[in-house]
Amino acid sequence: MSEKLALEGGGPVRTKPLPQEWCGAHFMDHEEIDAVVRVCKSKTLFRYYGLDLQDEVSKLEHEFAAYIGTKYALAVSSGTAALQVALGALGVGPGDEVLIPGYFWVATVGAVVRSGAIPILVDCDDSFNMDPDDAARKITPRTKAILVVHMGGVIGRINDIVELARRHDLRVVEDCAQACGASQHGVKAGSLGDMAIFSFQMNKHMTSGEGGMVVTNDPHLYQRAFAVHDLGYPRSEAGRLIFDDPTSQLWGIGCRMSELTGAVARVQLRKLDRIVGAMRSAKNRIKQALSGVLTFREVLDPAGDGGSFLMTVFPTRAQSVKFVEALRAEGIVADKGGFYPVHMDQWGLHIYYNVASLVNKRGVSAVSPWDLAENRDSANVSYAKGACPRLDDLLGRTVLMCVASVLTDQDVDDIIKAYGKVAAAILE
Ligand SMILES: Cc1ncc(COP(=O)(O)O)c(C=O)c1O
Numbered sequence: 001m002s003e004k005l006a007l008e009g010g011g012p013v014r015t016k017p018l019p020q021e022w023c024g025a026h027f028m029d030h031e032e033i034d035a036v037v038r039v040c041k042s043k044t045l046f047r048y049y050g051l052d053l054q055d056e057v058s059k060l061e062h063e064f065a066a067y068i069g070t071k072y073a074l075a076v077s078s079g080t081a082a083l084q085v086a087l088g089a090l091g092v093g094p095g096d097e098v099l100i101p102g103y104f105w106v107a108t109v110g111a112v113v114r115s116g117a118i119p120i121l122v123d124c125d126d127s128f129n130m131d132p133d134d135a136a137r138k139i140t141p142r143t144k145a146i147l148v149v150h151m152g153g154v155i156g157r158i159n160d161i162v163e164l165a166r167r168h169d170l171r172v173v174e175d176c177a178q179a180c181g182a183s184q185h186g187v188k189a190g191s192l193g194d195m196a197i198f199s200f201q202m203n204k205h206m207t208s209g210e211g212g213m214v215v216t217n218d219p220h221l222y223q224r225a226f227a228v229h230d231l232g233y234p235r236s237e238a239g240r241l242i243f244d245d246p247t248s249q250l251w252g253i254g255c256r257m258s259e260l261t262g263a264v265a266r267v268q269l270r271k272l273d274r275i276v277g278a279m280r281s282a283k284n285r286i287k288q289a290l291s292g293v294l295t296f297r298e299v300l301d302p303a304g305d306g307g308s309f310l311m312t313v314f315p316t317r318a319q320s321v322k323f324v325e326a327l328r329a330e331g332i333v334a335d336k337g338g339f340y341p342v343h344m345d346q347w348g349l350h351i352y353y354n355v356a357s358l359v360n361k362r363g364v365s366a367v368s369p370w371d372l373a374e375n376r377d378s379a380n381v382s383y384a385k386g387a388c389p390r391l392d393d394l395l396g397r398t399v400l401m402c403v404a405s406v407l408t409d410q411d412v413d414d415i416i417k418a419y420g421k422v423a424a425a426i427l428e
Pocket residue numbers: 078079080081104105107108149175177178199200201210211212
């Protein structure tokens with residue numbers, strides 16, 4: 001006989017809300033404040049010149065590249081900008097197809113559309129990430145790149161995808177916006193493909209409010225990325241614009257990082273392993289305590305999990321819907337009207353069929369990529385629900401919970417207790 005649920009008049013597991021999700025922000029203290037003050041005192045907020053340049057952004061790039069394990073890192077103003085820069089560096093444009101997962105963030109697909117290329121949806125596997133077998137089925141002579149997204153800090157079958165790409169001479173871009181500090185069998189997210197992007201927006205593992213990074217091991221791609229992020233041309237070591245390399249004469253989108261952002265991001269980078277470590281150990285403790293009771297999203301290497309989100313998959317949709325309702329009644333809800341736990345049906349612009357401009361094939365200007373003559377052979381593709389049947393099925397019976405970076409042992413115990421209590425009632 002299961003315990004009476006709070007939803008049905010029983011006592012709730014807890015009454016105090018859980019901390020909100022803002023992973024990196026919870027770890028901010030005098031170090032970030034000091035960094036900002038230092039930059040302000042220098043009166044030099046621009047990264048390339050000024051009264052007393054502190055080189056915060058350039059130091060961040062070196063430290064970030066060393067942390068990820070790539071040769072180059074290029075700081076930019078956001079993850080969205082980083083995606084545009086990476087695709088620009090790769091020369092993605094009209095006539096190209098880019099494979100993307102159906103579970104993403106709207107910025108991922110937006111970068112492809114703004115490049116003038118056609119996004120091609122690939123279904124997921126039990127990791128909720130791109131299924132390499134479906135990716136193989138979606139490759140055509142027009143495919144240029146595979147854009148994988150390590151959603152919620154979890155890396156899927158990336159090695160199979162990289163191998164597939166190598167066989168077909170395609171480039172792999174990793175969208176690590178949600179996976180900064182995650183790894184798989186000791187290899188960091190961001191060092192597995194040809195290029196990778198990161199975001200330092202408010203809701204990311206490390207944050208400077210806004211900000212992003214592009215990383216690569218390829219010097220030519222770095223040069224081109226640099227050109228796109230700045231004025232359309234690369235710069236020499238001495239900071240002079242280089243005008244005589246025709247392969248890097250592009251158009252710049254002016255998404256440089258400011259020294260203020262760089263200074264904060266440097267401090268956050270030093271805290272990143274602690275932030276991710278806290279989320280990962282809380283998540284893995286919850287999963288271990290409930291193993292055999294509930295089914296969670298597949299994580300190939302839990303020791304490298306970014307840890308920020310816990311996804312619980314139910315046999316039926318009805319059970320998953322009731323689980324959210326019952327969990328909230330048990331007091332498992334984030335502070336200040338928190339969004340989590342949430343049924344994945346409500347996960348908005350993370351899901352392909354919720355992006356109206358994708359389903360309706362809209363471009364930025366009057367001409368959309370689907371109308372371009374170069375894309376004639378790709379334009380019939382559909383983005384309506386049903387395009388990724390495995391993902392559609394999983395989303396319809398999955399509950400998402402954020403794992404805050406500052407959960408106490410008591411918070412974790414309460415989450416385990418509430419999950420177990422509700423599971424016993426729902427799955428009996
Ligand atoms: C998977 C993914 N890609 C790209 C982005 C875009 O990053 P930003 O918000 O910094 O532009 C985000 C963040 O919101 C994201 O979650």
